[in-house]
Amino acid sequence: MVKEYLTISHIAGPLILVEETSGIKYGEIAEIELATKEVRRGKVLEITADKALVQLFEGTTGLNVYQSRVRFLGKGIELGVSMDLLGRIFDGLGRPIDGGPKIIPEKRIDINGNPINPTARDYPTEFIQTGISAIDGMNTLVRGQKLPIFSGAGLPHPQIAAQIARQARVLGKEEKFAVVFAAMGITFEEANYFITDFRRTGAIERAVLFVNLADDPAIERIATPRLALTCAEYLAFEKDMHVLVILTDMTNYANALREISAARKEVPGRRGYPGYMYTDLSTIYERAGRIKGKKGSITQIPILTMPEDDKTHPIPDLTGYITEGQIILSRPLHRRGVYPPIDVLPSLSRLKEKGVGKDKTREDHGDVTNQLFACYARGKEAKELAIILGEAALTELDKIYAKLSDKFEEEFVAQGGDENRSIEETLDLGWKLLTMIPTSDLKRIRDEYIKKYLKQSNQ
């Protein structure tokens, strides 16, 4: 018999204080039944003697101190998992919203997960071809990596994420592949874009969607990515699937975290975000990876919108410290009509070195990437100089570099929303651009590759 408490003494923001409790555990789930018989869920945040502080996922609107009943369920939030999850759409707390039947779970898993033992991890080395040159060529994604997209309001990150979800594959292999999609506080239209795109391409069959929309309770967002990752872990490490997890938008998640922290009157850190935000975000991002002896993998692409396009804002900053690189979108490129507007220079994939080269992509990949980076950076610098001093001040060579950087953006970075470039096409495109500059300036490419590939692309 589960005890029911009628002893709520205090309601503030998303928090309630329940008194005279006994046997309550930290982190367990509570059900709050309102006078209207509506049932909401919450989580124990703190227990002091016989008082339990509970955070409600659905908010406290309409909650009354005297008529609401609280039941503690003695366990954390769990997700019922089974292969039937594939192809289904759930709300931010894991309840079906696609009109389909309830899931009959194979088992129930606590959504908080446990940290992967570092000795059990396998290093991500398998190249994932996304078909997008700016990613494949310059900031290569590998299986088991967590590579966020740092975007800004109004930039086409949903299109890029959908394109990656659609095109991503590992070369030369046909393996079980799934997409887990978690939406946190995004608009209906944006969520609908993903759902429609998944339906259009048939990807929905192998996708699981957890959707918390902008008008859904903000606190629910705390649970949404964890549900998605629990689902992903089940598919990857128990059902041998390669899972791509898209989390959008992490900024809304962090803001929900701040909301709870403020309600608890905690000492705020930078910009009001709680001091433990780094640790909290890491318990989401670190759930990506590969495990020794397991076939599946979890690759994460979290999306966040940088407030004011500011990379030093706490959300992108802390994310960048945890994830293995970042893909940064650029507003100036977007304005010039370049799709995808990926700003190659500050973008980075930390696991690139292990995923490229002979037997993985092509032997010249690493050198070509470095050379393109260097040339593009020099070209950009020359263009900046030209803005100050006028084009006449540039040397002939600098003019060539400036031109190369334009071409790089227009031909290499830019591509169609449905264009799926193979890694060979991407690299050959790179070589084509490199023919513009004198061979003696190709310092970062080994001679043998210059001989082998430069000639080819000249012909």
Add this chain to the structure above:
Amino acid sequence: MERVTTSPTKARIIKVSGPLVVAEGMVKAKMYDMVRVGRMGLIGEIIEIKEDRASIQVYEETSGLGPGEPVETTLAPLSVELGPGLMSGIYDGIQRPLDIIRDKTGSYITRGITLPAVNRKKKWDFIPLVKEGDEVRTGDILGTVQETPLVIHKVLVPSGIEGEIRVIKKGRFTVTQTIAKVRTSSPPAPRLRRAGGIKEIRMLQKWPVRRERMVQKKLPPEIPLVTGQRVIDTFFPVAKGGTACIPGPFGSGKTVILHAIAAWADAQIIVYIGCGERGNEMTDVLLEFPKLKDPKTGRPLIERTIMIANTSNMPVAAREASIYTGITIAEYYRDMGYNVAVMADSTSRWAEALREISGRLEEMPGEEGYPAYLGTRVAEFYERAGRVVCQGTKNREGTLTVMGAVSPPGGDLSDPVVQATLRTVKVFWALEDRLAYMRHFPAINWLNSYSLYLDNVEAYLGKEIANDWMKLRNIAMAILQEEDSLQEIVRLVGKEALSPREQLVVETAKSIREDYLMQDAFHEIDVYAPLAKQYRMLKVILELHHSSEHALEKGVFLEKLLTLKIKEKIDRMKYIEEKNIREFDSIEKEIKREIEGLTK
């Protein structure tokens, strides 16, 4: 971690808030004692006492804990186990062996596990170095054990023991078997007198992590820690026994540099502390180090490496403890007379753990919410580095070098952790994301960085490598400095405004940057540059500079000097292997020949 006694009055949990648990009835509790919390027996440490209430930071996830559950104190502070078997190990922040945990519980870390850090069953070949009747005191070597092919483990007389060897054994023993008996001359503790003044010594010892291991005295560091990274060894060297910090925004390559140093530095023992960082980075070390070979012995580097891995998603309180666990183990090997290097990546995450616990204790926050004692803690940590005379009669010397990464928010160096660190450490490697974007790696800014060990190591480098080492370094530095101010002019009025000599300076500075400072951590040869090669490379660049200067004075056109054929060879000299160091002679000759050809 055996349970000693339970308190007479029952200790019970009364509050749970994240990693902080408050218990009452803790009559016997002492500050920083280890406790077992709840029915699951989670490990925690007492960090505050108010009457019989103790605040406990718990090193494991606390969900599922509730008021009323029991708390047991072990009456001993958080300690590490020291003895043969540590080497090549990987531990979490409170020294639990992660590889064994994996064997027991699978791919995920579950809670409430207690496992000995040092293998109790393995037998070691103990070779005694003292004989019965010898007088020994704390720190003397009793004997040795071949711990790994790279490391000879020296078994020392534990702290507080002094006297005459009564029994010394030879043969194969586990760490818990007695290998020697010492008759203590003046038993320091009453409990020893009960044992008739005879103290049994085992290979396994314990030491509380928050207490510095004792030494006879500290000495100023004088010998550079050779890392094989040109920008570090030549421009901003760290001495063996010194301290260094690497602050930089994300993506600037802190971890790559620390990994490179861990792999190539000429320390005999490496302790790598992954403190609140990425899981995959630890995996990288775990998978790479068995493959990388020690340049001197050809043995895998893992044989001299110990790893402490408390990744960002592992419990935050254990992260706070991890750097102490790491440095205590490092001190233990230093006491054997080794050159030990500790890398802590990243100290910012440790400071954040401190902040989180402090916040839950409702302490008055200092800057940015960090506790007011942040600076003291940082200083205490780095002060455990040093070149020391170890305890014992033989006056062995050992060094402990500490290098810490700092991850300031947004790369902002005014961050309290960076500032607290800079007040303590002697070497500052300033990483810049601007350099990283230009793919200038290591992205260490040559103008902002500094090393206060230049004077200390000058004598050694002058003797071992070349007399003019420091002179060359200073000339190169001056050229880089001048380039910086010249670039300002170029930006304003263009390159044409510079005199030919100034243009030459800009050109040479570019060569120093691209051909010398830039080093490819992923290239099989360039990854490690021995000192001799560094010297020759720098000499070639400056040789060309000086000869060109002379040629300019003799009226040779700058354009001719900028398009010398030898430049192509200079571009590629970083790929010359050490065994082909002779190639530098021919480069130098060619420079001479080409320039002489112009001046004729």
